[in-house]
Each structure stands twice: as structure tokens, then as C-alpha cells.
Amino acid sequence: MKQRRPAKRKPNGKASTEARLLRLRKRMDLLDQRIARLLLTRLALSLSIIAEKSTLDRPVHDPKREREVLANLTKGLNPSGTPARLLTTVYREIFRQTVESAKTGKLRRG
DSSP states (O other), X not given: OOOOOOXXXXXXXHHHHHHHHHHHHHHHHHHHHHHHHHHHHHHHHHXXXXXXXXXXXXXXXXXXXXXHHHHHHHTTSOTTSHHHHHHXXXXXXXXXXXXXXXXXXXXXXX
């Protein structure tokens, strides 16, 4: 009968796990910075759109367009699933902040 060998253990298992955790966190930090820059770019573009809409006497808030954006974002996702709910929640806040920014000329700090 063959004897089972104990599983090989990586040297400094805890240290290598800590190093992996640190690398993952650094990647997340970089991603967060990219997301923040993209959100600021989106806000600037939204404010340009709002300025154009004002020359056409259109309202700042456009619920139909918001529904279109949400539908495009969540296309192919389960509408009641976590990713769709998360995107919907995040984008509704983006829409709210954009309208607020257009009205006040600045972003509201939470």
C-alpha cells in the first residue's frame, strides 16, 4: 500500500501570502485611480452635454437617457443580479451628482 506524502508547503507561506495581498492591493489602488480619472472625465463631458442642452432649452435631467445608459450597461446581465444592481446603483449616483453639479457648479461632498 502506498503511503501518502504530506502536501508540500511553500517556504514562508504567510510571508508570500502577505506579498501577494500587497501586490493585489497595489493593483486595486491603480485601478481606483484610473476609475477616478474616468469619472472626472465623464463628469466634464456630462457638463458639456448639459451646456449644449441648455441652448436647445432641454431640461438638465433626462430620465429616458438615464434608462438607456443603464440598459446599455446591464445588457446581458441578470437584472436582479449583483453586477447589474451594483452598476445601476453606482450610475444612479453618478447621474444625481452630475445634475447636482450642473445646478450648483460644484460637486457635493458626501
